[in-house]
Amino acid sequence: MFHFSNIVRSKGDPKIVEGGPSLKQPPDQLARALGWLGIGLGITEFLAPRRVTEALGMEGRETLVRAFGLREILAGVMSLSVDRNAGLWARVGGDGLDAAALLSGLTSDNPKKGNIALALLMVGGIAMLDYRAAQDTKPRRPPPNARRKLYPNRSGFPKGVQAAKGRAKEMIQHKTAGVTS
Structure with missing residues (x-):
C-alpha cells in the first residue's frame, strides 16, 4: 500500500505500511471541521460579496459581507490553532452577528425572504455546532x-x-579506557 509519508523518508528508514487510528478526539475533529468551514465560507464572502448579497436580496451591503468574511477566516484559523477554544467562541459570537444581519433583511419588500429564512436556519444549525464544539474543547x-x-x-x-552520577562516571571511564588502548 502506498503512503505519502514514505516519499520524504530516507532509503534506510522503515516504510509505513499501515496507519493507526487517529489520536484526535471527536471534539477536536469537530473543531477542525468548523475551522475549515469558516475559512471556506469566509473566502467566499470576502471574494464574492456581491453574489452573497444578491442571493439574499440585500444588495448594497457588500462591505459588511466582506468584513464578515474576514471575521470568518480569522475565527477559522483560530479554530485550527492551539487556541481553538477561543476561535470557536469567536465563531459563536459571529453566528450571532450573522443572524442579526440576516434578520435585518427580512423585510416585506425583499423578494428573496425565503433565501434569508434558509440562511437563518443554516446559521442556527452551525451556531449549535459551534457552541457544542466550544463547550467540548474548553480548558479543563x-x-x-x-x-x-x-x-x-x-x-x-x-x-x-x-545512580545516574555513577552510571555517567562508568561511561566516561569506559570511553576514556577505549580511547587510550
Missing part, C-alpha cells in the same frame, strides 16, 4: 477542592541522582 481545570500533586522528592531519574 481541576475542581477547587482537588489536591495538587507535589513532587518535591522526585529528581526525574528513575534510580535516583546518585
Whole structure:
C-alpha cells in the first residue's frame, strides 16, 4: 500500500505500511471541521460579496459581507490553532452577528425572504455546532477542592541522582579506557 509519508523518508528508514487510528478526539475533529468551514465560507464572502448579497436580496451591503468574511477566516484559523477554544467562541459570537444581519433583511419588500429564512436556519444549525464544539474543547481545570500533586522528592531519574552520577562516571571511564588502548 502506498503512503505519502514514505516519499520524504530516507532509503534506510522503515516504510509505513499501515496507519493507526487517529489520536484526535471527536471534539477536536469537530473543531477542525468548523475551522475549515469558516475559512471556506469566509473566502467566499470576502471574494464574492456581491453574489452573497444578491442571493439574499440585500444588495448594497457588500462591505459588511466582506468584513464578515474576514471575521470568518480569522475565527477559522483560530479554530485550527492551539487556541481553538477561543476561535470557536469567536465563531459563536459571529453566528450571532450573522443572524442579526440576516434578520435585518427580512423585510416585506425583499423578494428573496425565503433565501434569508434558509440562511437563518443554516446559521442556527452551525451556531449549535459551534457552541457544542466550544463547550467540548474548553480548558479543563481541576475542581477547587482537588489536591495538587507535589513532587518535591522526585529528581526525574528513575534510580535516583546518585545512580545516574555513577552510571555517567562508568561511561566516561569506559570511553576514556577505549580511547587510550
